Each structure stands twice: as structure tokens, then as C-alpha cells.
Amino acid sequence: MKDLSLHILDLSQNSISAGAGLVKITVNEDIKKDTLTISIEDDGKGIQKDLLKNIMDPFVTTRTSRKVGLGIPLMQAACRRCEGDLAIESEENVGTKLTATFRHGHIDRAPMGDMAETMLTLILAGSDSDRSVDFVYKHILNSEEFCLDTREIRTALGSEINLGRPDVLMWIKGYINEGLKNLRGGM
Numbered sequence: 001m002k003d004l005s006l007h008i009l010d011l012s013q014n015s016i017s018a019g020a021g022l023v024k025i026t027v028n029e030d031i032k033k034d035t036l037t038i039s040i041e042d043d044g045k046g047i048q049k050d051l052l053k054n055i056m057d058p059f060v061t062t063r064t065s066r067k068v069g070l071g072i073p074l075m076q077a078a079c080r081r082c083e084g085d086l087a088i089e090s091e092e093n094v095g096t097k098l099t100a101t102f103r104h105g106h107i108d109r110a111p112m113g114d115m116a117e118t119m120l121t122l123i124l125a126g127s128d129s130d131r132s133v134d135f136v137y138k139h140i141l142n143s144e145e146f147c148l149d150t151r152e153i154r155t156a157l158g159s160e161i162n163l164g165r166p167d168v169l170m171w172i173k174g175y176i177n178e179g180l181k182n183l184r185g186g187m
């Protein structure tokens, strides 16, 4: 059973590969409704209509290095095991939105995992010298909310500082871990 943070990492890497400038990751845990919803929205190149029709099929990939693409089918399987599903909306040259749902308390629901690690890996992957990808990570638990927006950090630090710098990444990691801890009532 793979942590949800690793699924989020996989699917957001698709967004980076698709040339996105902004990737919005939202995790919404509603304990009362017993739902957990993860959405990943990007402004990348989108998915062609005929590929979109078959995208849940593991043999569908535009990778040239191997013949299977597993990120999407694995997430769909994880959702379906937990009375949820995966929905994908996409428009060419506009972007893509994935919405994954789970029953929060389902026995097979994978743990959230290490979201700070996932965000660090994404920010690093998205901070090449030739382009920078921004991320908005919003985590909602019942009525509480935590938000990380790399655009705000960029503005605060100034344009000459790369977000992939080790000290910046360490600060972001602490910020996420602290924010998520507060969200869970200091636990």
C-alpha cells in the first residue's frame, strides 16, 4: 500500500512534464462526511481527447522509455478500493484537473504519508535553471486550513533566490510540517 503523498508526487510530476507553470494540490479531509478528496490542477498542455478516453489503461503512456504508464491507473485502483474514484478533466492547451476521492475511514485507505517530502521533491524538480514551476498546496481538515504558495515565498525572497536552494527547502519543510501539525491540533 503506497502512501497518498507518493501518489500525489507521481501525478504532480505529470503536471511538471506537461509544462505547467502552476500546480495546485488540494487535500480535503472531512471527518464528519467521512471523505478524503485530493485534487491536482495544472495549467500544462492538457491531454488529447483520444488519449483521455483510454487514460486509465496502464498501457497508455506517451513515455518513450517504456510501454506502460502507471501513475493514473494506480491512483484509480487506490481510490476504488476505498469506495471512491478518480476523475480527470482536461482541455488541450489549457490544463488538467484530477480529482481523487476516498472514504476517509476505509480500512484500505493508505495513510497520507510525508507531504513535506513530496512538496520538497516537487519544488526541487520544478526549479530548473530554465523554468520555475509554482505550487499551491492547500490542506483542509474539517474547517481548518493550511496553505503553502510558492509564489508568495518567491516574492518574499526576491527573484534572485532559487527555491531549490537547500536552506530555502529546509525552511519550507519546517513550514509544512508545523502547519500540518497545527492542523491536527498539535499532534
Ligand SMILES: Nc1ncnc2c1ncn2[C@@H]1O[C@H](COP(=O)(O)OP(=O)(O)OP(=O)(O)O)[C@@H](O)[C@H]1O
Binding pocket: 010, 011, 014, 015, 018, 042, 044, 045, 046, 047, 055, 060, 061, 062, 063, 068, 069, 070, 071, 072, 073, 096
Ligand atoms: N497533468 C497532465 N497533463 C498532460 N498530460 C498528462 C497529465 N497527466 C498524465 N498525462 C498523460 O497521460 C499519460 C499517462 O500518465 P501516467 O501517470 O498514468 O503514466 P506515465 O506518466 O506515462 O508513466 P509513470 O507515471 O508510470 O511514470 C502520460 O504519459 C501523459 O501523456
Ligand SMILES: [Mg+2]
Binding pocket: 010, 011, 013, 014, 069, 070, 071, 072
Ligand atoms: Mg506519471
